[in-house]
Amino acid sequence: MGNERTAALSATGVSIWLDDLSRTRIESGQLAELIDTMNVVGVTTNPTIFQKAIGSGEGYDHRIADCAKRGLDVKATITELTTADVADACDIFAGVFDSSDGKDGRVSIEVEPGLARDTAGTIAQAKQLWEKVDRPNAMIKIPATVEGLEAISATIAEGISVNVTLIFSLQRYRQVINAYLVGLERARGAGHDLSKIHSVASFFVSRVDTEIDSRLAKVGTTEANELRGQAGVANARLAYETFDQMFSSERARLLIELGANPQRPLWASTGVKDPALPDTLYVTELAAPQTVNTMPEATLMALADHGDVRGDAITGSYLDANQTLNAIDAQGIDYVQVTDLLEVEGLQKFDDSWSELVSTVSRALQESL
Template sequence: MADDRLAALTAAGVSIWLDDLSRGRLVSGDLRRLIDDKHVVGVTSNPTTFAAALAHGEVYTPQIRELARRGATVEEAVRMLTVVDAQEACDLFRGAWEASDGVDGRVSLEVNPELAGNCEATVLEAVSLMRAVGRPNLYVKIPATRASLPAVTEALALGVDINVTLIFSVERYREVMAAYLAGLERALDAGVPLSGVHSVASFFVSRVDAEVDKRLEEIGSDDALALRGMAGLANSRLAHQAFRETFAGPRWERLVAKGARVQRPLWASTGVKNPAYPDTMYVTGLAVPGTVNTMPEATLSAFADHGSLRRADNGEAVTGRAAEAREVIDAIAATGVDLAGAFTVLERDGVDRFIRSWVELHETVGRSMEAATG
């Protein structure tokens, strides 16, 4: 039945990606098993998952010792550790990448989050990561801060495949898609074949519910409390409506004629934060063809065990509920919740969280290198 449920999700046009990458998964064969048995066709990583893996992963010790022996700096060591993981994962997914004509079989690796406000440095880092990994199925992740959007356009114009991450609002999502279209147009002007330019836009779900629920509970009225757990799905459904509107019309048709591909929506943060909510709600409620759902393993296992598509096999869970989603968002705003403020907090905290994890990652590697040299 697990295979049946995950196979049905795949058949519904949803690409199943794992939201976790570590050397332990690679060495143990766990990632290979998820690919073979659980229909996983991609993996995402970020500084937080790498920091956790390094802190509790002795499988990194031999490489850390070798890097310390060679006199590598901490920065160089972090780069090599993460690059090796990305290379090995890319190799595991190469078959899925080839079978899907480059759409799936992807591995995402984040730029240094401390560069989020520096366009030039972000682009240089994106190109450097692409060259260091040296695999065609790598996605470089760039956060969707307004200051970073020009870097998204520039990197795409250079032929770097980009996963734009930390998107919380529909307004910012529209800006991300505009940056993608501008990148395609610049790539076209530079003679880059558009058929080889790929991107996904990572729209976060459960973190929206966590922040909005907190604000609804602070208001405390019956109307406010009745809307808990509804913002994440409604916001995402409106984002998909924006996606359908953007990838249509003359501008997009001109790019399609030159081989352009859509920037697929990727539902991120799909593990529930509130245990009172159904543990598969962000999978079942957002199953629509042409999207990616990147899940923590607990969510993947939950859907394999008892997930249901309901109406989602033809996308109606999303495309058929845009009007309802707008009513939910309007009702939340009517209670007094400042949704724009909530999205601003979520973006700022998301970047800050990655920066803290980045610092922690370097500190962990530094301590390990010191221990390795006695």
């Protein structure tokens, strides 16, 4: 039987994606079970997720040994391991993909974090990963850096579906939507079927609270303390307003009339970091139609156990959300400074995970010889 709470969230118009993937999840049948019992309709991955999965050693030893016999280097081995996981997960979600007309059933794989400031390198690897996975329900993750914006447009223009990741600010989010629309316009000019191209924009939530709350704590006033735990939700709600506005524009409507799909907001970093906050905060308070919520397993299980889903929690909240961010600004906390810092830190975290992954696979290759 399915879970009533995850079913209620899905009925609100939220697509539940799991923020995790491993060979064990695939081969044990657990991933397929989550489709049946928890309304999970997609998967996202990143360098940290793969570092943890492959670093555990479970399910990868014989695959690494095979790569060693074939003489593959470290990066080629990582590509083999990660794209195989993503391709197999895509196959598990093929039924969801077909029944949703391509909206869901998606599995995301990210370009190397070291390419985040390299437009041409990102475009080239996006094409490589798309061809390597070779599944229509794959999505290529591209970081929303300034350099990534043109890579997003160029990749969409090739007819490749894209998950834009590491979005923290409303300004950058508007640029991401523009990059998507530019890509669709180019794709149309190249003769691609716009209905086959899908995209999500991954707007990070909990990290905004973590950084702003630490600054509010340093301010230490009553007003500052009362604002803790509110910035992430407010920021995301205003992102949803931006989504609604930009995809209601004449430019977007023209493309949609030609078969294009809106680029849905995806709430990422939805695991609550502060134990004082409700563990389903970034799920129930960000429920709204045409959104995706990608959850770590702990958050998904918390939702299934006690999540209080009350329908659309975003529409009509924009004035309050604006007032929250204005109140935070009044405490001397610079929004742009915070979001710029979070982008730099986010890229560094993925760089660190990638370095650990390279070290892990390098050792495993040597041991297999």
